[in-house]
Amino acid sequence: MxxxxxxxxxxxxxxxxxxxxxxxxxxxxxxxxxxxxxxxxxxxxxxxxxxxxxxxxxxxxxxxxxxxxxxxxxxxxxxxxxxxxxxxxxxxxxxxxxxxxxxxxxxxxxxxxxxxxxxxxxxxxxxxxxxxxxxxxxxNAYMPNIERELRKHQRKIEANFRTILRELACYVRTGEREWDGREIPETADEIQKAKSIAMRNINNHFLRNEDQYYHYFKMRERQFDILERIMPFLSSLDDTVVQSDKIADLLEELSEAVSPVNTVSYFQGRIQDIRSYFEARELPKTQKEFETRSALYYVIHELEEYLRMKESLYEKQNKKEKSREH
Structure with missing residues (x-):
């Protein structure tokens, strides 16, 4: 040993x-x-x-x-x-x-x-x-720099987010269920570990009460909650419905854009386009179509919230930077 x-x-x-x-x-x-x-x-x-x-x-x-x-x-x-x-x-x-x-x-x-x-x-x-x-x-005046460890957790969480979103997109598009879903519990565990380390990083600085990493991981935690909430609704979608492809395309694009970079405005526009597309379609004629349309609207609403959380993070960071300038 x-x-x-x-x-x-x-x-x-x-x-x-x-x-x-x-x-x-x-x-x-x-x-x-x-x-x-x-x-x-x-x-x-x-x-x-x-x-x-x-x-x-x-x-x-x-x-x-x-x-x-x-x-x-x-x-x-x-x-x-x-x-x-x-x-x-x-x-x-x-x-x-x-x-x-x-x-x-x-x-x-x-x-x-x-x-x-x-x-x-x-x-x-x-x-x-x-x-x-x-x-x-x-x-105790000496504390090792844990930035590298925080970035490692960040990369792992983002990689898992990409996998989850990509697999969800694949399922919505094809209805196939080959994914074992191991990234879901793994991501939950990674987020908790990352938050704990980020909090320790805050406590290593006497004049710092906030930490960008901690807020980032909190944001990812809330986004992850949303992904877990929409999974049952995505599983109820019929892959033959044309609107499902729109959701699958959006999920796939989101998977490719998982990063610390702010791409919120682009995806907000994409969601608005999809919403407009749904509204232009004929009203549901059967119970099945109605349930599918309801699930689609719910997923769109939750994905808007998913993006809003990232937008909120960047707004906080911008306010902090402006306050420092003044």
Whole structure:
């Protein structure tokens, strides 16, 4: 079995070693605890690391205050520690720093183990906290560029979209069902993975709350929902109906145009032409013709929405670019 060591593993291991080295060099008591803090504060994103660092620092300070006061007042007994935790845990939960419960408990146990309170102990614990959290923040300052990974998911999703649209066009035109449809669950999975990575990319930038990739994948997710919705209606179309060829042609053209490039206006014109063509045809004379015509109109409506989603994405991008210019 191939052993894979990721960048986060390397950062965690290196950070833990550095924390212990610094704490040990300063002759701090319980110096190994600095490594625990470092390990717990290293996150998958810079924002996540900063949030974890703040929560653990705040919780540790609260824990020190509780342990210093109650252990001195009540005594260094196991039930005193239980009382501290009974009061401490609701406090950190209320203050929304509950991620620091584990690390602050370790700090409180240090005070309990030493059996006394002094400024020297406070400074010792404070330095352990600062070293552990500080090293984690420094290690987490490096984040690999995930643009390549995002583009890889983008290409895969677009390739699957092309396949899905092409196969739908083929089915509408010929009625053949040779396609196994594996791209459908594959695309759903790819979109979720891509969104997760794009969100991580956002969290790696402190001054960025939006990401073009995230919006792009959200747009593809909504478009994919539309493709799933129209599939049952496309399957109900009669391939002998001449209007079906119009839909098949449109789907085939859409499959060839799947890309980040904005081709919405052209296809909106194509849909309008098809709609005009449908309106110029004779009214349905049979139940079957009526159902087919209804399905065609529904598909056209959904494909308009499919295009509108991409148009909306480009409108947002244009507004953002204009606001930057001003």
């Amino acid at each position: 191939k052993l894979k060591i990721g960048y986060r593993t390397l950062k965690t291991a290196l950070g833990a070693g550095i924390s212990i080295f610094i704490a040990q060099a300063l002759n701090l008591e319980f110096y190994a605890s600095a490594a625990i803090l470092t390990i717990l504060c290293i996150s998958v994103s810079r924002k996540g690391s900063l949030r974890a660092a703040w929560q653990r620092f705040a919780a540790c300070m609260i824990g020190l205050a509780y342990s210093f006061i109650l252990l001195e007042l009540v005594g260094y007994q196991p039930w005193t520690l239980a009382l501290i935790l009974i009061l401490f845990i609701p406090t950190v939960v209320r203050l929304n720093v509950k991620e620091g419960i584990t690390t602050s408990t370790v700090i409180m146990l240090h005070v309990y183990t030493l059996g006394t309170v002094s400024w020297a102990i406070f400074i010792n614990e404070f330095l352990l906290i600062v070293i552990g959290i500080g090293v984690a923040l420094i290690m």
